[in-house]
């Protein structure tokens with residue numbers, strides 16, 4: 366959310382944070398050559414051609430002369446200017462309009478004759494070093510998801526999908542106590558302190574934060590950083606997470622007359638998620654509520670927004686996104702419920718903390734591709750208050766078929782459906798509460814759970830018109846703690 370002044374933010378540069386697909390795609394160009402003692406302490410240029418339409422250039426450079434103490438330094442020049450020099454300290458370089466590997470200057474990847482700039486500080490008599498430069502070109506709309514996982518293996522991973530920094534209206538206190546645009550590293554620090562596994566930095570309509578992240582990400586290598594932005598229109602806000610595409614956001618203008626055309630450019634792998642749909646629209650919060658149509662490209666909805674939570678102290682208060690979500694589910698949509706803190710100050714505590722709420726996903730590994738897949742699949746629960754250890758794992762079985770949250774479970778009329786809930790981090794007096802049309806079929810809609818970790822089973826008989834069932838964890842006082850995604854039943 367945030368306020369009328371933000372709606373005027375004009376983005377000029379939109380590129381991503383995620384690393385390019387090193388391993389998954391053959392390079393577009395391979396340049397090879399050899400350097401001998403004749404090149405000792407000289408400079409060399411290796412030309413190559415960049416085609417039109419490239420938004421990101423990725424270069425990997427290696428040589429085989431290390432054993433003989435051969436050194437080949439690296440730099441780059443585009444057709445017009447010097448683009449940077451990394452000497453012998455970087456073997457992988459990314460250049461794009463809004464971001465570049467430190468040592469290099471961001472800017473358009475102009476077509477034409479580029480040059481590798483090679484320097485040879487040392488090459489012994491008789492030695493030969495063979496170098497290989499591999500170059501990848503990414504074009505508009507391509508997604509960059511091939512980065513190695515931050516953590517291997519399946520698990521429940523916890524993150525915050527809605528964060529603002531100095532690159533939009535994020536603000537915090539300077540060393541002298543003044544309110545200043547809040548530098549990106551503080552958001553990453555706060556995410557780590559909170560024990561999060563992933564973050565999406567979603568500044569309004571821009572991804573200029575990518576330049577800072579390009580420098581910071583190698584240092585914060587235990588945190589998955591997803592490319593993101595908050596598409597901020599006069600008809601609602603939506604996060605687009607995981608893409609390098611350059612998006613028009615001026616919905617209603619000639620450039621983007623309708624949402625369908627705007628979202629048609631979003632790559633399939635990326636997630637579009639409606640933000641704070643329960644926020645008001647009008648002068649109170651211009652453009653904050655969702656008044657645009659529901660487009661099939663939308664995969665998720667922010668059912669808990671941290672800024673609203675801090676205002677109302679309840680995920681079910683006046684600004685809740687839950688009624689919007691439930692209405693879409695009632696209408697037959699499969700839409701993943703997620704949460705986002707909408708944090709604008711990573712140094713803030715209490716209900717304004719980063720990570721409250723957290724979105725917890727069951728992913729095959731901690732990588733951008735896997736986390737986005739898990740969100741799309743609905744393998745997600747929302748930890749409303751951002752606890753460190755809350756777990757809500759639902760498994761439903763009908764005959765041989767098995768489903769987790771977000772999945773479809775085939776269940777014919779008369780078939781027994783067993784639902785098991787695995788809960789952790791439950792306070793004393795907590796209970797599981799079922800909702801959705803199929804909750805009517807349960808003998809008990811509410812079941813008390815033991816404090817800490819426990820497993821609870823429900824069962825019912827499918828009636829041939831079964832649709833969906835959700836389970837939430839509530840505290841002894843009725844407060845929502847963990848919000849589950851639906852299991853969708855189909856006869």
Ligand SMILES: [Zn+2]
Pocket residue numbers: 366367527529595707
């Ligand atoms: Zn926001």
Ligand SMILES: [Zn+2]
Pocket residue numbers: 366367595602640641653
């Ligand atoms: Zn917003």
